[in-house]
Amino acid sequence: MDKNRKKQYLLLLFTAILLTAAAVIFILRDYMSRVDNRIYLTSTTNLREVYSQVNNKLSHIVNEQWDLLAMSEDYIDSNADAPETIVSFVDDWKLSWKFTDFYFINTAGEWCTPDGAAGTMSFGSAWGKLISKQEKVIVDADTQNQESFMLFAIPVDTGTYNGFSYDALAVSYSSDALNAALGVSAFRGQATCYITDLSGNIIFSDSPTKPIGKNLLNYLADAEFSHATYQKVQADWAANTFGQCSYLLNGEKYYLVYQPTDFSDWLLVSMIPADIIDSDMLIVQKTTTLMVGFTCVVILALAVIFMFMSYQQTISQKNQELFWRDIMSDIMLQNLDNVYIMIEVNQKQTVYVSPNVERVFGISHTSAHPLFAIQELELSPETLDFPIEDLMQMPNGGSRVMECQIRTPGASAPSLFQKSVFHILDGQNNLLIFEFSNRTHEQEIRADIEAALQAANTANQIKSAFLSNMSHDIRTPMNAIMGISSLLLHAAHNPAKTEEYARKIQSSSQYMLGIINDILDMSKIESGQTHLHPEPLNLSEQIEQIEMLIRPQAVQKKQTFSIYKDEILHESIEGDPTKLRQILVNILGNAVKYTPEGGSIDFHIRELPRTLHSYARYQFTIKDNGIGIEADFLEHIYEPFVRAEDSVTNKVSGTGLGMAITKSLVDMMGGAIQIDSTPGKGTCFDVFLEFRINEETMAGSKPDAPDSADASARLAGMKLLCAEDNALNAEILKSILELWHVSCDIYPNGKELCDAFASARPGDYDLILMDIQMPVMNGYEATRTIRNSSNPLGQTIPIIAMTANAFADDVQQSLDAGMNAHLSKPIDIDKLYQTLQTMFG
Template sequence: MKNETTMRPTIKNRILAVLAALLLSVGIWTSFVVFTDFMEHTIYEESTAHLTEIYHQANQTLYNKVSLNWGVMRMWAPYLESAQSDADVCSFLAQAKGEYHFTDFFFVSRDGSYVALDGERGYLDLGRTLSQLILEQQPIVANSVVPDKPEIMVFAVPTEKGSYQGFDYEAIAVTYNNRDLVDSLKISAFEGHGSTFAVLPDGRVVLDSSSADMRGVHNILAMLKNSAGFTAEQVDALQDSFASGESGNLEFSINGVSYYMVYGSASFQNWTILGIAPKSVVNANMNRLQYTTMAVMSGTTGMLAVAALLLVVQNNRQKLRKKDQQLLAREELFSDLSRNVDDVFLMIDTETRKVEYVSPNVQRILGLSPEAVQEDLYVLYPAGDDSGASRLENLMQMEQGVQQEWEREFVNQETGEPRYIHVTGFINDVQGARKCIVDLSDRTGEHQTTLAVEAALEVAEKASKAKTDFLSNMSHDIRTPMNAIIGITTLMKNELHQPEKLAEHLGKLETSGRLLLGIINDILDMSRIESGKTTLNIEKTNLPQQVSQLDSIIRQQASQRRQTFTVENHVQHENVLADPNRLNQVLMNILSNAVKYTPQGGHIRLDVEELSHTEHYAKYRFVVQDDGIGMSAVYQKTLFDPFTREEKSGTNRVQGTGLGMAITKSIVDLMGGTIHVESAPGKGSRFEVVLELPIDAEADKVQTASALPEEDEAVSPLSGMSFLCAEDNAINAEILEMLLETKGASCTICSNGQEIVDAFASVKPGEYDMILMDVQMPVMDGLEATRRIRNGENPLGRTIPILAMTANAFLEDMQKSKEAGMDEHLSKPVDIAALEQTVKRFRVTPPPLKNSGKARFRR
């Protein structure tokens, strides 16, 4: 009996040892499979990320080359349009060819026909991109073929309609041999096995920088379908990704060789840049790391398995005695665990502080292995977290039937991701022993939802506050001059017989009106800048004349504040191609601020300097410096943001919208320049604007040839003139008539476009000197009326100056006026001084001293 009793535990122990070894082997194999899958996934992610970064560099190089060609041709366009002769065009483009190394230059017509610099004509097959170039006015890059020449890549930009050697064109283009662009796609990585392609959405290869592995591929999608075994659905999905400009990566095999492919949008037109490299080459280093790691892990795991098996056999008797107690505890814990899979459960002996059970999902939720938690309970809390340890101690000392709950943030030890856990603890009696049951419930999702709602609410509140602040600021800034206008008008009604007070009120009324107009202009300018509708109107500009205009305006403002205003002009090339109105707006904004924020008796200085120049371009620096109140370093960081002003005693008394510097910065950016500010409180400010502008060489040569004779400044240029005016608003018509009469001029008013066309049909030479044309009118607008006058039977219609005088003050409005045949564009409200300056430009001889005479004008 004794032998039988002894044998039974021995057989039982052997069976348990075999089962333990079997379970351990299964666990090791499962871990090995999981680790292998994890390593393969990691290698794929790391390799494709590395591949994407390398091919992104090739993509960026190609994009830079395309952007450079487009940008250069946009700068050429104004010069080509203003060139005096075809020889000048040839000379200019020959020099450009030596600098940018293109193969040919073409002038392109609407139907794709071209003429080269040497006069050769032909047809440039641009396919569907021709409509983008001509009709949609977008720059393009496309493949094309010219007879007797290799395949070429065409870069083209739209231009104003022009003519070269009798050929009418609407675009200009440069070409490169395809092999010249292929160099920009070459990469040095992957031991020469990497391939780069530029493809269209249908998979056709536009540019090919391929290795021997991929040579001869003309359509990527066809290659994947025919050679890599892709299904039609996979090919269609990839084609959709190309068409929508998405980025991605995939793996495929051809003839038993696996390849990685990454792709991404080229950021222009509908090209996709695509890179392919053999998987074995890309993964070489990672594979060696994987094999080494697996070998070390296998050896280590095997040794641990043997040691564990020996330990199991040695301690089997002791474990069997504790088995019944552990099974009972696990049965109770598993019943609780089944109610919530995102909860981690622990059972702790309150006497020994040993963790007798922890649910396996602790690895997923907290990044800690169950063994680590069982070995040391306080591994749940980082070193130095006394509050967490104290909480656990309080749990151990609770009475049975009492429950404690709290929430705290844990950190997943594997991923570093924060997890928000609701902790619940209570005491339970298990077979006569006190056990602490702890439930760690993962509430991360709920917490993140709460944070997202709070963040969205905060954004909404900020947006609402920004809108309220904007409306409040605009209400204040608009009501201030409006209050002055209404109040002064009321006073004037009661003081009509007091000339001195009346004159003072009129001055204040004019100042408030100009302030209100400036606020409205700033708001409209900022609105158009933010919507991307602001453009430049490039024309011939004389810098000294621009500076002189600024001088006359700012000097008057500075004189009223007893300030000293100094101008220094050191410019060699005075005539450039620029937008004079925008340039004037930039400098006027800075100079006006200098006057406003410089105390009486202060000094303001404008320096204009030519820094450098090439044959066709010159770089200019405009510096405005004052000794005013200056700005803090904190405010300078937001100086160019809309609706910002520095709140201090020196600025609170100065009216403004806070838009001027934001508009200035946007215009300078649009002109391709830079603006920089240096300032300190109480020490003044220094603004520096640097612009590179095309030189108008022809205007430099004839600068002094067309100077007009000096005239008597006391006599208005309008004196003795007779105007034919279109104005549908009765009050505006009355004001215009009175303003002209104060300057010794007379006018005839028509209430719509049809009336002015009918009135002009019978006009005789000398009856009217100029037409002032409103744009928005009933019956017929001013644009149509102008076109009819210019195209009518009266020969004077082709020569008489026509000035737009309208509330439509944007650049496109000015462009429409000139396209209709008007000579100049003046915005309302009517500025008689601006009208006088404009009339001077059309006058051939000075005005007479008496109103009975006539001045002669030219268009």
């Protein structure tokens, strides 16, 4: 080859390299820009979610303080003549809730504390709301003697304390105390949270030592903003609206998110250095950039290869064939499953076929027309293929890519292949290179990743919703229990108030226990630990028990609750009574919850024609005229933790587990459940269950219940041996037994109880109450030890399990260990009384 032509080739090769490098740089810059924007959106969204939770928590603290102030008003009024009692009450309350001080405030802005301190206080614009409009307020107040603090205040009827006339009650929190209550620890503690007014004045900071001045907008005035402007931030704050952006200040990049608070014309502002929140994503960005760069380098290398191939066209035919084989062999070493076919268009002949064509497609590499043979295996329509005439019109170095389905020999299903065609012109040589690359595995991986991502997103949404519901539903009764307990400590002199507070605590405790039971039931079902325990049962008796649970709820809401039994031929059946009641009570309970006052609920029980001789089929229909269920929610009604969201259902507390548990139990019993609902008109549930008929005649009648007075007299004087490792529970148990004139000896673990029983003589103890989970020796081990002991009383003395292990398999374990009965905690006093009556009856 002459020197001029050689120079032309080298110049062309150099030009191609430069163009490809320029394209790579352009692609990488565009990619980096897109990734930076995505990182910004992701980071600010995460920051917003975290501080939305802070906002919710702050709102909860505000409402909690107002509620507690309102509850304390009655107590202060009733003890106005006893200042030392109020001082003690406030000191106890201060230890529980960590506030700074308690204030009595009059209309002149004068204040005094329970311990006698006094002064004046500046409320600013909130004064009119508190005194004139009689509204609850939260302000950044200050006194003559203190620095700025957060004040929660409510208006009250005019009262007098220690000679001071007051019109409002308030508690204050210092910045440190409020910051500790919020407890924000996200982003490794590097995020900073502020509360400002609409002008940017800082009211609260979780990092008060940071030198930014008293106005946050003034601090940001010299910042360099992205995704917003300083003027836009000012306007958003003045309008009290949400916004987010990033800014550069003193050489460091920060993210800024601001949102209105739920309780005042204030803003919650959060800032965090970008390198803290972006650190993980920057690693991903760097790794992805390297991968993209490597791919571009590979493309550049291929371009160089193609140019080099053109340069070698003037070599002899034999050397040329060896050259192509060497190049294609190198490519095949990197792509072992890729098949390559090279065609010389002018001479209409195949000049190269990669040897793996026989392994991949079952076609001999010596075939005269391997490309046509592969096309015969393709399932894609011919209109999607590459006509040779069109390929010839491609410029030198041009390429086309398409996907096609090819059924390879012996495969049960077609595989996805990517077919690429490259056009190369070199003097008189006119070449088309076909590449077939199997992408089935990549497609499966991509589908799996997409499915996993969708599942993860769905699970995360469900988890977030569940945690939000649980946080609200558990905190609601817990707040009542804690607040009323504080008041109960100071109400011993007032029996009416004591009884009222005790009933409220009992009601809240029962509600919290229901939530915990739902969660535990769902956990047992999902882990496969729930089993059916069939036993003889009477259907009418089960319906009566269900009615006893539901009718009081319906009466409280002034609802009509009707029960109809149609054509019941078999009352005596075999099944799990607990699971049956749980299914029907869950559905009936929802009917009561979601039916307005004055509505109606109908409960139909009918026996259906039998399909098997020994089994009876039943249809349980529960119909109400309540709010109904939207069609889109019906598709998700059996999913755990999912609840309908609207202005009506949001007022009804619950875990979102009831229907998931119900469906799981119906499936476990081999039944079916159907729903028909119209929004605004009502809902109808049909449950279909099948039970074995109890062939034995249930003769006789139940014995009359023993007279409670006689039973109580029989309990008097009894002595029990008890195991309980919790001191408070032991004290409660002892107090309950003393109500019935029953004495007891209580030991903190099974080992000490067994040691005490070893020397027991006839008449020392009448019965044993046994806790299960205890140190040293648990209840099961202790029971087996007693039953196998040398003391003959161990074979006859009744032993009752009294434990927080409340599932059916826990009951069975107690019985297997040798116990006579099982009581679950929290202890139901009536059930304990009835069980002792039975044992001593």
